[in-house]
Amino acid sequence: MFQQMQYFIAIVKNHSFTQAAVDCHISQSAISQQMKELESRLGVKLLDRRGRSFDVTAAGQYFYTHSQTILAEVDQLVSQTVKVAQPDTVDLRVGYLRSFGTAEFLQTVAQFSKAFPQVKVKITSGGHEGLYELLRTDQLELNFSDQRRALSNEYQNEFLTASPFMVAVNQGLPVATNQIESKDLADLPCILIVEDAQQAATEEAYYREVLGVQGDFVQAKNYDDAQMLIAANQGYLITNQRTQTQLDHDIVHLIPLVKGGRQLKQQYYAYWKADNSGYYIESFAELLKQNFA
Secondary structure (H helix, E strand, O other): OHHHHHHHHHHHHHOOHHHHHHHHOOOHHHHHHHHHHHHHHHOOOOEEEEOOEEEEOHHHHHHHHHHHHHHHHHHHHHHHHHHHHOOOOEEEEEEEEHHHOOHHHHHHHHHHHHHOOOEEEEEEEEOHHHHHHHHHOOOOOEEEEEOOOOOOOOEEEEEEEEEEEEEEEEOOOOOOOOOEEHHHHOOOOEEEEOOOHHHHHHHHHHHHHOOOOOOOEEEEOOHHHHHHHHHOOOOEEEEEOOHHHHOOOOOEEEEEEEEOOEEOEEEEEEEEEHHHOOHHHHHHHHHHHHHHO
16 A cells, blocks of 8 residues: 555645656556555545546545655654664764753663664763754754753654752842742842853843843853852852752752742753654663653
């Protein structure tokens, strides 16, 4: 049936039996016969023939749309099956969020490399937007990062963990300690750990729209620089319970971050393109999920 599905797709795309036959390298009578056999097998009319022309029926339109998806999945299945069987080394390019920490991620890399020695794992670390761009442009196969956008059907989105947001402030800052909103710190700059101006602009938009930051921003290159600013009472840092381990609790004080009285949480996912899913990608994602369980 797969071959007949390909013929049918060609006919609908070209809106011509003649051109479809040329594209499929068979005779027009043969492709017409194949369509009759397909309709007979399905028990429905896919094409409403009118002399030399035709219209696609509702059933035909449904079959056309889903046939393309199925054939794409079959092609991917064949490709991945061949790749698994090949003894040669293959690459798996994965990215992880630098600010999160590496324990679970590195454990996954070690387990995966032991299970699949024929796969060379190439690792890239970075910020959310940088990793997203690498994934979008096919420079990464899988990305471990936080959620900044609405989940899209263009990607496989495997939830890994969630962590409550925290605010790191100077120990002597006179603020509430049970919970705090960003607006309560409007007079103090919010510290962004960023690599460049482009990343800073993206982070600022996220911090204002999602986390409710209302004051100014100040940039730091790493957690050490951020802690120096906090120690000098020149800013506060938004982190979460998972990433707070990178801070010295003798220097900073951590307070749960809320917005409208609701505790804010940071969601983390493994992402990969839905049309690029494969055995190695899915195996890596499954190991990563297990290590966060």
